[in-house]
Amino acid sequence: MTLTGPILQFLGCxxxxxxxxxxxxxxxxxxxxxxxxxxxxxxxxxxSGPVPGLDATAWRFDIAVRQTAMPQxxxxxxAGRSHSFQVPALGATPSMAxxxxxxxxxxxxxxxxxxxxxxxxRMGRLHDxxxxxxxxxxxxxxxxxxxxxQIYSDDIWATVPELxxxxxxxxxxxxxxxxxxSLRAALQTRFAGFYLERWNQPETAALxxxxxxxxxxxxxxxxxxxxxxxxxLHGSPVFQGLxxxxxxxxxxxxxxxxxxxxxxxxxxxxxxNSAYRFGSTGLLVLDLRSxxxxxxxxxxxxxxxxxxxxxxxxPASWSAVYAWLDAQLAAGDLRHLLVMSSIPVMHPSFxxxxxxxxxxxxxxxxxxxxxxxxxxxxxxxxxxxxxxRLLDASARGLRVTVLSGDVHVAAIGVIESDRSDLSxxxxxLTQLTSSGVTHPPPAGVARYFLEEACxxxxxxxxxxxxxxxxxxxxxxxxxxxxxxMTLQADAPGGANRLWANWWAEGVDHPYTxxxxxxx
Numbered sequence: 001m002t003l004t005g006p007i008l009q010f011l012g013c014x015x016x017x018x019x020x021x022x023x024x025x026x027x028x029x030x031x032x033x034x035x036x037x038x039x040x041x042x043x044x045x046x047x048s049g050p051v052p053g054l055d056a057t058a059w060r061f062d063i064a065v066r067q068t069a070m071p072q073x074x075x076x077x078x079a080g081r082s083h084s085f086q087v088p089a090l091g092a093t094p095s096m097a098x099x100x101x102x103x104x105x106x107x108x109x110x111x112x113x114x115x116x117x118x119x120x121x122r123m124g125r126l127h128d129x130x131x132x133x134x135x136x137x138x139x140x141x142x143x144x145x146x147x148x149x150q151i152y153s154d155d156i157w158a159t160v161p162e163l164x165x166x167x168x169x170x171x172x173x174x175x176x177x178x179x180x181x182s183l184r185a186a187l188q189t190r191f192a193g194f195y196l197e198r199w200n201q202p203e204t205a206a207l208x209x210x211x212x213x214x215x216x217x218x219x220x221x222x223x224x225x226x227x228x229x230x231x232x233l234h235g236s237p238v239f240q241g242l243x244x245x246x247x248x249x250x251x252x253x254x255x256x257x258x259x260x261x262x263x264x265x266x267x268x269x270x271x272x273n274s275a276y277r278f279g280s281t282g283l284l285v286l287d288l289r290s291x292x293x294x295x296x297x298x299x300x301x302x303x304x305x306x307x308x309x310x311x312x313x314x315p316a317s318w319s320a321v322y323a324w325l326d327a328q329l330a331a332g333d334l335r336h337l338l339v340m341s342s343i344p345v346m347h348p349s350f351x352x353x354x355x356x357x358x359x360x361x362x363x364x365x366x367x368x369x370x371x372x373x374x375x376x377x378x379x380x381x382x383x384x385x386x387x388x389r390l391l392d393a394s395a396r397g398l399r400v401t402v403l404s405g406d407v408h409v410a411a412i413g414v415i416e417s418d419r420s421d422l423s424x425x426x427x428x429l430t431q432l433t434s435s436g437v438t439h440p441p442p443a444g445v446a447r448y449f450l451e452e453a454c455x456x457x458x459x460x461x462x463x464x465x466x467x468x469x470x471x472x473x474x475x476x477x478x479x480x481x482x483x484x485m486t487l488q489a490d491a492p493g494g495a496n497r498l499w500a501n502w503w504a505e506g507v508d509h510p511y512t513x514x515x516x517x518x519x
Contacts, residue, residue, distance in 0.1 A: 001027045002079050003056055004199045009256050010143055010212035011062065012264040013278045018065045018087045019263070020212050023256045024079060025196075028055045038075040041065045047258035052248055053188030060258050067091075071142075083209045086140045093281040093336070093489035093498075094142035097123055097211070100342070100405025101436025102198060103152030105224065109440060119437045119484050120203035122503060126486065127211060138486050138501065144211040145283075147405040148218025148342030149436070150254060151194040153246065156223070160186050166238055175232045179241030187242060191249040199253070215254040216272065216285050218342035218406060219372065222246040227292025227312075228372045234294055247290070269320040271313065280335040280496065281489070282328055284321065288312055288342050295378065310378035322389060329396055335496055335517045337393065337400045338487075341374075344404040345383060346413030346431045346466045348453035349375040373406075375458075384460055387415055387429060391464075394426050395419070397518045401498070403485075405435035408442055409450070410479035410502045412513060415466040425518045432500050432513065434485035447480040454478060471502075471511045481505045 005024030012019050024033055028050070037043060045062035065074060067090040075084040088094040099119075104110040115121075125131040127139040156163055162183045166174060199205060219226040222243055233239055251257040255272065264274040271290040276283040291314040298306045313321075328334045374383040390400045402413075413431035416424075441447060454468035454477040468477045483504040490497045496517045501510035 001030065002033075003027065003054070004196050004205075005209070006078050006083065007199065007208045007253075007256070008085060008210070008212040009262070010214050010264075010276070011262055012276050013067075016067045016090050018067055020063045020065070020085075021060050021256050021262070022063060022076070022078070023058055023060045025051055025054075025056050025058045026079070028057050030057070033059055033079045034077075035061050036077040037063065040072070041074045041076065049252075049258040051192055051252065052245070053185070053190070053192040056192075058252060058256075058258060060256050073140075085210050085212060086142050088142045088278070089492075091279045092492070093279045095139065095489075096143040096145055096487040097126075097141050098145040098147060098403050098405075098432075098434050098485040098487065099123075099437040100147040100218075100434060101149045101220075101408060101439040102146070102204070103149065103220065103438055105152055105154045105220065105439065107155055107158075113440065116438055117201050117203040118505060119482050119503070120201065120207065123437075123484055124203055124206055126503070127207065138488070141207075141211045141486070144207060144213040145340060145403065146213055146215040146254075147340050147403060147434075148216060149220040149406065149439070150215060150217065151191075151198050152220045152439075153191065153194060153223055154220065156187065156190055156242075160190055162186060163238075163242075171232075174238075175236040178237045183238070184241060184245060187245040188249075191245055192253075195249060195253040214274070214276070214283065214285060214340075216274075216287060216340055216342060217250045217254060217289055219289060221250055221254075222289060225372050226289055228294060228376075231294045231296035235296065266317075266320040266324055268323070269314070269317045271317050273313075273317050273321055275321075275324045277328075277334075279489075280333060281498075282334050282337045283340070284325070284337060285340045286313070286321065286342075287317065291317060310382075312374075312379055312382050318385075325389065325393060329393060329398065334398055336498055336515070337398050339390065339400060339402045341402050341404050341431075343373050343406050344411075344413065344431060344433055345374050345387065345402050345429075346415055346458075346468070347373060347375055347407060347411070347433070348450060348456070348468070349373075349458070380460075384464075387460065387464070390429050391415070391417055391427065394429060394518060395422055397426070399425060399515065399517045400429055401515050402429065402431040404431055404433045407433060408436050408439055409447070410434050410471075410483045410485070410504065410511065411454070411477060412469050412471060413466060414469050415460065415464065418463045418465075423519065425516055430513075430515065432485060432515075434483055434502060436482060437484045438482070440482060441480045444480075447478060451476060451478050472513055473509075473511050479504050479511060481507070486510075 003025045009021045072087045127141045272287040274285040411433040416428040458466045498515040500513045
């Protein structure tokens, strides 16, 4: 019996070959499922392995498709069901969708949500070309970018009894208590259950089986605020054991790791930072959770003191990211770079909101997230280094656009230097935020004050400012309803623009932003 799948994953494009993997999870007693591919798709590899927490086997099939001058529709049949996906034309930028926040942080909200998968259903209609904008189809989609919080693990504190009991233990004992085998097993079962629940939603499952995905996790794929908790708690055996369980589930269900990491994973780092190329567009995917930690101090038996600073990504990860970026700049054939950052690089800081809101209850649901953001004081220096490197790439003719989520609103942010020797595109960095595809927006009073905070200009350092800007097709800076985004390139021979459309719940036409190439 099939427990979940098939799920398509994008592996990268090399030498005109579009690489995919396809995963399905079945009962452990079932034989290997039969896969039938339509030409020109070829099966190039396969792997299988157990699913922690379930009596099940995960089967992965690696597929290669030689691209041609025109898009190709590839059919396949697996476990008795037929599906298809589209491969873009050789050298073309694929038609993409971007989503984040695919779940609920509050079980009560989930119960009262009238149509939890309404945005997934609309995306499916766009993909099937059943919905058009001014007569122009937005689909079929060729790549699905999932930018974090693909699941919400928040209910583990209530649904795993041994973990709930651990939270009630006195602080010192709690932070030194080992992770028991029974708790590890319970967590493995619960995390596997999260993925089966989310991946088996009919509207979501249809897209996962027909659009190859690139996924990167964020905190709710582990626990809310992972990496920003007090250092004693972060380093405790139970917290670290919980992280290992969440990471194992993420690697299986989101990255399909049955053996080595996917081929797009960057070298010389142990996190999941990845990069892809298609045509004149690049996609850089940052892993902002695997190595995140709070500041800590330790003293050994000899009295020697060690201080570890707050960290979002390790030096090894940053070096790998910048080495890949430098190689693309040296090649000189990249026009657009999309950078997936699960948390926004540009967003109102908590300090601004705290001043405005004071003790109003509306701030409570935002506080944890905003203290976890790039704009939080401990992360600002690391953010500034990232921004400077991306602006350097812009100055060399590469149009850099950050794709982000997490904040449960749609928004546009711009970071700009005051260099007068460059065009506006060459001295600016644009951020497109889309969130959430399932999670509801903040309460109305919080959205009001967020909109007010968005009117403020942030000085990152002298000569470098950031601000939230109005949507070109709306006189506001935030779209406070559930949404997802599509990204489409100009047709061949066009101006090499990217068209970003936000599809918002209850709104007939999308909000649109055109991303121009440098020069």
